[in-house]
Amino acid sequence: xxxxxxxxxxxxxxxxxxxxxxxxxxxxxxxxxxxxxxxxxxxxxxxxxxxxxxxxxxxxxxxxxxxxxxxxxxxxxxxxxxxxxxxxxxxxxxxxxxxxxxxxxxxxxxxxxxxxxxxxxxxxxxxxxxxxxxxxxxxxxxxxxxxxxxxxxxxxxxxxxxxxxxxxxxxxxxxxxxxxxxxxxxxxxxxxxxxxxxxxxxxxxxxxxxxxxxxxxxxxxxxxxxxxxxxxxxxxxxxxxxxxxxxxxxxxxxxxxxxxxxxxxx
Numbered sequence: 001x002x003x004x005x006x007x008x009x010x011x012x013x014x015x016x017x018x019x020x021x022x023x024x025x026x027x028x029x030x031x032x033x034x035x036x037x038x039x040x041x042x043x044x045x046x047x048x049x050x051x052x053x054x055x056x057x058x059x060x061x062x063x064x065x066x067x068x069x070x071x072x073x074x075x076x077x078x079x080x081x082x083x084x085x086x087x088x089x090x091x092x093x094x095x096x097x098x099x100x101x102x103x104x105x106x107x108x109x110x111x112x113x114x115x116x117x118x119x120x121x122x123x124x125x126x127x128x129x130x131x132x133x134x135x136x137x138x139x140x141x142x143x144x145x146x147x148x149x150x151x152x153x154x155x156x157x158x159x160x161x162x163x164x165x166x167x168x169x170x171x172x173x174x175x176x177x178x179x180x181x182x183x184x185x186x187x188x189x190x191x192x193x194x195x196x197x198x199x200x201x202x203x204x205x206x207x208x209x210x211x212x213x214x215x216x217x218x219x220x221x222x223x224x225x226x227x228x229x230x231x232x233x234x235x236x237x238x239x240x241x242x243x244x245x246x247x248x249x250x251x252x253x254x255x256x257x258x259x260x261x262x263x264x265x266x
Contacts, residue, residue, distance in 0.1 A: 008035040011169060011201050012057060017066035019052050026052050028225040030066070036168075039195050039202040041212045044222030045243060050205045053222070054171055057203065058092055059083065071168065088116070090169040091162030095177060098158060099146040105132065105157045106142035112164040127164070135160035136190055152183040156190075163194070170195075172204045176211055188214040209247075221247075 012034035019027040026049035034040050042050050055061035057068055059075050068075040073086050091112075099108045109128040113119050119127075132142050135156040146154055155175060162170055175191065176184035192215050195202050204216065212219055213233060220230045221244055229239055236248045 008038075010034070011036045011071055012203065013067075013069040014057070015067045017053075017056065017068065018064045019049060019056060019061065020064045025225060027056075027063070030226045032220060032227045032230070034201060034203060036201050037195075037199060038217040039192070039204060039215055041216035041219045042203065042205045042222065043207065043212065043219060043247070048222040048225075050222055051173055054092075054173055054203065054205050058090065058171055059087070084115070088112075088165050089167055090171060091164065091167040092171040093155075093158045093162040093173065093175060095174050099154060099161070101146050104143055104145050105137070105149070105160070108146075108157060109142075109161045109164050112161065116165065128160075131160040131163050132157075134163060134194065136186075151178055152180075152187070155179070155187065159190075163198075166198070167200070169201045169203065172202060172206075174205055174207070176206065176208050181210075184208065184210060185214070191215050 010033045012032070014030060014032040017027050017030040017032075018025070026047075030053070032053075042053065044050050052061055056063050057070060057075065063076070066076075070086060071089055073082055075083075075086070078086065099105075100111070103111070106125060106128045109131050110124045113124045113127060129139065129142060132139065137153060137156050137160065141149070141153060141157065146157070149157060159172075159175070162172075172191070176187050179187060188211050191202065191204070194200060195215075202215075204211070206212065216233070218230055218232055219236055221228045221236070221239075221241075223241065223243055228241060229236070229244065231239075233248075236244065239245065239248070
């Protein structure tokens with residue numbers, strides 16, 4: 001950990017995490033710190049448990065061992081009231097949005113708001129419309145059902161729902177998977193803009209090198225059942241581990257790096 005890291009506020013702290021399914025150990029003695037206001041990209045090969053790590057932090061997966069503190073609360077030992085309060089301080093966007101098919105977009109976004117006392121139906125609807133706009137969707141999208149949306153619009157609707165309660169932390173699971181290059185680039189820009197304008201801490205699971213270059217402040221690499229290394233893109237380029245070197249120096253990595261100026265200007 002650098003001196004600069006030591007001076008930053010840690011909003012997610014993981015120590016000694018172990019995730020195991022039957023005899024298969026996914027994570028062993030995994031440590032990770034996530035700092036307030038940063039966009040952290042989590043990468044790793046197939047089977048390294050990127051999404052499992054996200055689900056563990058957000059309380060959807062109970063690990064076998066370890067400690068997970070989020071915003072000063074121990075996720076694994078929190079009471080029901082503490083968990084409810086904590087869940088109102090983060091938002092989760094799953095792959096393909098994971099929207100309720102029987103609800104329109106506005107109603108989907110209102111779902112987290114229904115657990116907040118004092119919000120009238122009119123205010124919930126107005127807040128949902130604001131999140132629709134923040135996610136880059138047209139106003140009329142609020143009346144549409146998930147089946148009527150394109151893949152990119154469903155992802156934006158899922159993002160709008162994750163933003164419903166103005167969270168401090170945003171969890172994103174493969175947000176650009178399945179999008180065409182233009183749609184993925186637009187989504188990268190949107191995430192970066194939202195993180196800055198709303199002061200979000202973003203925990204982003206991805207395999208997309210373009211997203212890492214355009215969006216992330218730091219990168220955490222999962223390998224050998226743990227967080228092998230964390231650092232900036234420049235620091236990743238200096239790592240000699242075979243998988244890390246191949247991932248960040250391959251032809252796709254070079255193409256992504258060449259596209260950085262255009263994306264950041266966007």
